[in-house]
Amino acid sequence: MEAKTDDRVHFSDRLAAAIRRRRNPVLVGLDPRAxxxxxxxxxxxxxxxxxxxxxxxxxxxxxxxxxxxxxxxVKPQAACFEQLGAPGMQALAEVIAHARxxxxxxxxxxxxxxxxxxxxxxxxxxxxxxxxxGADALTxxxxxxxxxxxxxxxxxxxxxxxxxxxxxxxxxxxGQFQDLIADGLPLYRHVGRHVExxxxxxxxxxxxxxxxxxxxxxxxxxxxxxxxxxxxxWLLVPGFGSQGGTARNVAGAFDTAGLGAVINNSRGIIFAxxxxxxxxxxxxxxxxxxxxxATREMIQQLHAETTAxxx
Numbered sequence: 001m002e003a004k005t006d007d008r009v010h011f012s013d014r015l016a017a018a019i020r021r022r023r024n025p026v027l028v029g030l031d032p033r034a035x036x037x038x039x040x041x042x043x044x045x046x047x048x049x050x051x052x053x054x055x056x057x058x059x060x061x062x063x064x065x066x067x068x069x070x071x072x073x074v075k076p077q078a079a080c081f082e083q084l085g086a087p088g089m090q091a092l093a094e095v096i097a098h099a100r101x102x103x104x105x106x107x108x109x110x111x112x113x114x115x116x117x118x119x120x121x122x123x124x125x126x127x128x129x130x131x132x133x134g135a136d137a138l139t140x141x142x143x144x145x146x147x148x149x150x151x152x153x154x155x156x157x158x159x160x161x162x163x164x165x166x167x168x169x170x171x172x173x174x175g176q177f178q179d180l181i182a183d184g185l186p187l188y189r190h191v192g193r194h195v196e197x198x199x200x201x202x203x204x205x206x207x208x209x210x211x212x213x214x215x216x217x218x219x220x221x222x223x224x225x226x227x228x229x230x231x232x233x234w235l236l237v238p239g240f241g242s243q244g245g246t247a248r249n250v251a252g253a254f255d256t257a258g259l260g261a262v263i264n265n266s267r268g269i270i271f272a273x274x275x276x277x278x279x280x281x282x283x284x285x286x287x288x289x290x291x292x293x294a295t296r297e298m299i300q301q302l303h304a305e306t307t308a309x310x311x
Contacts, residue, residue, distance in 0.1 A: 011136060012162065012203065012206055014105065015072065016206040016208070024302060024303070025072070025302065026295065027264040028073075029109070029265060029267075029269075030060045030063060030074055032055075038273055049085055050087040052088075053090065059270075060091075064098055066295070067291065067292075073106065074107070075107040075266075076092060096134055107164065107262075108137070108139070110126065112138060112139075124155055127161040131159075139236070140163050140165050142195075153202065164236040165195050166213075170238045172218075189226075189229065196229060199212065211233065212234030216243075218249070223250065224253075237261055237263045240263050240298070241267065250302075250306060255307070256307055258306070272293065
């Protein structure tokens with residue numbers, strides 16, 4: 001078992017070190033869903049929220065045990081746990097603690113934001129070993145402007161943690177607002193320029209900042225465009241796998257050394273036992289083997305199609 005991650009070191013440098021250690025930028029999304037749990041893990045009958053929360057915690061910690069030797073980080077989806085109330089939040093805490101104990105960086109996908117002291121409370125609650133949750137990074141919405149982001153940046157810097165700000169999301173409807181033109185540029189590019197300023201201000205030794213951006217794999221041209229406009233920002237790239245993104249689609253997210261991005265895959269890995277190519281080989285009973293196979297497959301694809309192969 002690996003040592004717990006040390007959040008006193010700059011987040012960007014910790015992330016770069018973890019990617020180099022595992023020689024890949026795969027971020028495994030932990031999005032447990034009741035209807036998709038492998039047979040034997042879901043509680044039977046009219047289960048309580050506490051029973052479902054225990055099942056989610058077991059499922060995710062077993063995934064962590066499989067992927068910890070393979071990847072640098074995991075990304076629990078807070079909503080999947082929050083829907084179960086207090087037992088779900090306890091399960092989330094258990095999953096985060098287990099992942100950190102196994103040496104993984106943990107990005108909580110919470111998409112939080114507010115202003116002033118409330119923004120500080122969100123950041124204080126989620127980020128670092130001094131917080132209630134102990135996450136290494138948090139996803140944040142930029143819609144309320146810079147005064148809503150600064151409290152997150154301040155806490156992240158003080159605790160050696162990171163932020164990923166939504167810039168160009170992977171969902172089809174994201175362009176409804178993100179693509180609106182203001183002063184001759186789409187809104188997502190204005191947000192990207194602001195993220196780059198924050199990233200530059202918070203850069204670590206490796207050259208990337210504590211502030212990064214969420215940019216979807218489903219828009220590869222914009223992904224490459226934003227990589228060029230945000231040279232100091234880590235890119236968290238969702239949309240790989242189940243949403244249609246491929247290794248070739250995300251190639252533009254990386255710098256020439258294979259750094260600069262983490263590529264998220266949730267359903268395509270954690271529910272790999274249900275994918276046709278793995279269902280026959282493993283089935284539900286060997287679902288952890290399917291998780292490992294899907295993770296290794298993604299790593300191989302990224303090595304073949306992107307500069308991550310130089311890691």
